[in-house]
Amino acid sequence: MRILFSLIISIFFVFSCKDYETPKVIEKEGLSITIPGFAEEEELAADGFMEFANRYRNFYIVILKHKNNKNIAEIDSIGTQRIVAQLDSVKVDSISWFSNLKVNRSKEIQGNYPKEKEPIYFYHHTLFGKNAIYEVTMWTRGESRKLKYQTEFEKIFNSIKEN
Numbered sequence: 001m002r003i004l005f006s007l008i009i010s011i012f013f014v015f016s017c018k019d020y021e022t023p024k025v026i027e028k029e030g031l032s033i034t035i036p037g038f039a040e041e042e043e044l045a046a047d048g049f050m051e052f053a054n055r056y057r058n059f060y061i062v063i064l065k066h067k068n069n070k071n072i073a074e075i076d077s078i079g080t081q082r083i084v085a086q087l088d089s090v091k092v093d094s095i096s097w098f099s100n101l102k103v104n105r106s107k108e109i110q111g112n113y114p115k116e117k118e119p120i121y122f123y124h125h126t127l128f129g130k131n132a133i134y135e136v137t138m139w140t141r142g143e144s145r146k147l148k149y150q151t152e153f154e155k156i157f158n159s160i161k162e163n
Helices: 002-016 072-084 143-159
Strands: 024-028 031-035 050-054 059-067 088-094 102-112 120-128 132-141
Touching: 024 050, 031 050, 031 059, 031 143, 059 143, 072 088, 072 102, 072 120, 072 132, 120 143, 132 143
Parallel strands: none
Antiparallel strands: 024 031, 050 059, 059 132, 088 102, 102 120, 120 132
């Protein structure tokens, strides 16, 4: 009986383990993105088109989709303001990351939530695709996580494609 119980527990353990190492390709309405195996779909923004997170790792991705007949500069400005409005001690820097889509605006936004000591780092990109304008926002908390995940965020960003 003990052997049967151990066998059942072992089988349950093997099938309940998730593959956190293998990246996942997610496709939705003509857009594809490759995310790390540890990220899961999660609702993060009421108007999010694609949203992924690992709260334990403080790792977040939100993609908003806009019609491509809108003003790109205005979309970027509103998106940036949406982030900045939440933060104290804000610093905004332009960055250049390679993309499969035309990049119109890319920036790193650093700040602190009120009454929080640890900084938060956002990467906000506005992309012009064939079918839509996309805002891609990725973020993490703390300098050590920023350094740890920056390459991962760049890989994710580089993986975004319209089909």
